[in-house]
Amino acid sequence: MTIRVLIADDEALLRMAFGTVLEAQPDMAPVGEAADGAEAVRLARELRPDIVLMDVRMPGTDGIEATRQVVEVSPRSRVLILTTFDLDEYAFAGLNAGASGFLLKNTRPEEFLTAIRSIAAGDAVVSPRITRRLLENLRPHIPDGRSPGDDERLSRLSVREREVLVQVGRGLSNAEIAATLHLAEATVKSHLGRVLQKLELRDRIQAVVFAYESRLVHPA
Numbered sequence: 001m002t003i004r005v006l007i008a009d010d011e012a013l014l015r016m017a018f019g020t021v022l023e024a025q026p027d028m029a030p031v032g033e034a035a036d037g038a039e040a041v042r043l044a045r046e047l048r049p050d051i052v053l054m055d056v057r058m059p060g061t062d063g064i065e066a067t068r069q070v071v072e073v074s075p076r077s078r079v080l081i082l083t084t085f086d087l088d089e090y091a092f093a094g095l096n097a098g099a100s101g102f103l104l105k106n107t108r109p110e111e112f113l114t115a116i117r118s119i120a121a122g123d124a125v126v127s128p129r130i131t132r133r134l135l136e137n138l139r140p141h142i143p144d145g146r147s148p149g150d151d152e153r154l155s156r157l158s159v160r161e162r163e164v165l166v167q168v169g170r171g172l173s174n175a176e177i178a179a180t181l182h183l184a185e186a187t188v189k190s191h192l193g194r195v196l197q198k199l200e201l202r203d204r205i206q207a208v209v210f211a212y213e214s215r216l217v218h219p220a
Contacts, residue, residue: 003120004031006049008040008066009082010058014105018053021109028116037061037069045073050120054099056083056090064093071098071202078119078203100203101125122193123174124204150214156198162216164191168204169211 007018007030019030031047034040038061044052052070056063067079080101081094094102100119103112115125154162160181167177174192178185192204201207211217 001027003028003051003116004047004049005029005116006032006034006040006043006047006052006077008034008037008052008058008063009055010035011055014055021112022116025113028113037063037066040066041069041073044070044077048074049077051116052077052079053116054079054081054094056081056094064090064097067094067099068097080115080119080125095205098202100205119203122196122203150210153199153210154214154216157195161191161195161198164188165195165207165211166216168192168195168207169217171208 005022005028007015007022009015009018012035015033015035019033022028022030031049032043034043036058040052040054040058040063041061043049052067054063054067054070058066061069063081063083067081070077070079078100079094079098080103081090081099082103082105083090084105090102101115101124103115103125107115118125157165163181164177167180172180174185174188177183177188181188183191192207195201196203196207199207199210201210
């Protein structure tokens with residue numbers, strides 16, 4: 001399967017560089033370029049890409065607001081935010097807007113490509129430090145008890161799927177979950193895919209947040 005990628009960045013040279021790297025991959029294809037957030041939203045609606053590479057700082061509609069709109073107009077598209085600034089505020093805002101990942105522009109090409117493939121496969125690309133900070137910020141807003149809506153959604157899961165969700169909520173990778181639950185890594189990935197589908201979640205980050213909000217995992 002070819003991963004179709006939309007590139008949104010206000011710097012033409014960077015768009016060209018990203019496009020060149022993508023074109024060299026047998027499983028990826030750049031399908032469009034946008035110089036600002038509004039154009040990114042329009043092209044996402046028209047092209048329905050698998051991945052949108054989204055710069056944070058762009059004229060007019062910035063990358064955070066564009067991410068929020070892309071998620072609305074093209075729900076199947078996943079957004080990978082790219083920035084030159086390693087600042088938590090951008091990561092938090094982007095993830096809250098619906099992004100599936102956060103990456104610095106000076107990341108090595110192999111890591112950049114791995115991030116795209118991971119997000120296309122349904123994983124999230126966020127450093128453990130940022131994930132911890134995200135959950136710390138959520139903690140004051142987590143309700144004391146589980147809501148009836150959460151109970152209904154959790155009832156859709158099998159016992160094993162719930163066990164996988166707990167480990168995801170604790171921040172474990174698929175390989176770590178496999179070791180903990182004595183399963184094959186491919187089996188963990190299948191369980192997680194069903195968890196996301198049954199709970200109507202976009203990716204791993206939303207699964208982590210749901211695990212905390214539903215009190216399935218308790219903040220340390």
